[in-house]
Amino acid sequence: MKPTGAIELRVTPDxxxxxxxxxxxxxxxxxxxxxxxxxxxxxxxxxxxxxWTMAQVARAATDAAGGRxxxxxxxxxxFRGAGMIGEEIVVSGTLADRDDGLIANLVAVQGGxxxxxxxxxxxxxxxxxxx
Amino acid sequence: MPLAVDKVGKTYPALSxxxxxxxxxxxxxxxxxxxxxxxxxDAARAAGYEDLVAPPMFAVVYAGRAVWPALFDPELELNFAxxxxxxxxxxxERLVIAGDEIATxxxxxxxxxxxxxxxxxxxxxxxxxxxxxVCIGTWTNIVRGVEA
Numbered sequence: 268m269k270p271t272g273a274i275e276l277r278v279t280p281d282x283x284x285x286x287x288x289x290x291x292x293x294x295x296x297x298x299x300x301x302x303x304x305x306x307x308x309x310x311x312x313x314x315x316x317x318x319w320t321m322a323q324v325a326r327a328a329t330d331a332a333g334g335r336x337x338x339x340x341x342x343x344x345x346f347r348g349a350g351m352i353g354e355e356i357v358v359s360g361t362l363a364d365r366d367d368g369l370i371a372n373l374v375a376v377q378g379g380x381x382x383x384x385x386x387x388x389x390x391x392x393x394x395x396x397x398x
Numbered sequence: 399m400p401l402a403v404d405k406v407g408k409t410y411p412a413l414s415x416x417x418x419x420x421x422x423x424x425x426x427x428x429x430x431x432x433x434x435x436x437x438x439x440d441a442a443r444a445a446g447y448e449d450l451v452a453p454p455m456f457a458v459v460y461a462g463r464a465v466w467p468a469l470f471d472p473e474l475e476l477n478f479a480x481x482x483x484x485x486x487x488x489x490x491e492r493l494v495i496a497g498d499e500i501a502t503x504x505x506x507x508x509x510x511x512x513x514x515x516x517x518x519x520x521x522x523x524x525x526x527x528x529x530x531x532v533c534i535g536t537w538t539n540i541v542r543g544v545e546a
Binding site for chain 1: 421424425427428429430431433435436451452453454455458459462463479482483484485486487488489490492493536
C-alpha cells in the first residue's frame with residue numbers, strides 16, 4: 268500500500284540556524300547573518316535562507332512518502348515574505364497517489380504567513396527495502 | 399533602465415564540485431535531517447550505497463555556487479539591494495554520493511519585466527563524473543523596482 272494523507276512537519280529555527288546553514292550551503296548573504304545590515308535594507312532583522320525553508324519542505328515530503336531520498340523526483344516552491352528566526356514553521360500538505368507515483372502539495376506557514384506556497388513534490392512510491 | 403533581455407541564452411563555464419562525506423553531514427545537520435543515510439556511513443553502506451548519500455536539496459551546495467557568476471554578471475545588471483529569491487525548482491535524476499564529482503552548467507533561461515518587477519530565471523544542469531544527469535535546477539530571482 269502506498270502512503271497517502273496529511274503531511275505535517277513542525278520546526279523552530281533557533282538563532283544560530285542561519286549561521287550553520289550559511290557555512291553548510293556557502294550562502295553568506297549578510298541579510299541572513301547580520302541584524303544591522305538586514306535592517307538597513309528594510310528587513311525587520313536577519314531572515315532565514317529561503318532554501319533552508321525549502322529543505323524543510325523537501326524533508327516533510329520525503330519522510331511522508333517513505334523516507335528514501337531517491338523517491339524525490341522534483342520539488343518546486345514559491346517564496347513569499349521572509350522567514351523569521353525563533354518562530355515555529357509548520358510545513359503542511361497532502362500526499363496523493365497518482366498513476367505515475369505520488370504527488371505532495373505543500374505550504375510552509377510561520378505566524379499565519381505563508382512563507383512557502385505552491386509547493387509541489389513528485390515522488391516515486393517506495394519499492395520495499397533496497398539492499 | 400531596460401532589462402538585459404538580449405542575454406537570454408547566455409551560458410557560463412561549467413563548475414566542478416567534489417562532494418565530501420563531511421560536507422554532506424554538515425549540510426544534513428544544518429537543515430535538521432535525521433535520516434541515517436545522510437549521517438551514518440555504516441547505515442548508508444548497509445543500505446547498499448558506497449558512501450554517505452547527499453540529501454536531494456544538497457543540490458544547493460554543488461549547483462548554487464555555479465549560479466553565482468550569473469548573479470554577479472555585470473552584463474545582467476541585477477540590482478542586489480532589491481533582489482529576492484522568488485521561486486525554486488529542482489528535478490533529480492539520480493542520487494549524489496560522497497566521492498562524486500559534480501559538474502554544473504548554468505544558463506540564462508528568461509529575463510522579463512512584469513508589473514515593475516524584473517524576473518531573472520537561471521537554469522542549472524548538473525551531471526556526475528560518469529556524465530550521468532543528476533539534477534536540473536530552475537532559479538527564479540525577482541528584482542523589485544524595475545521600470546521598463
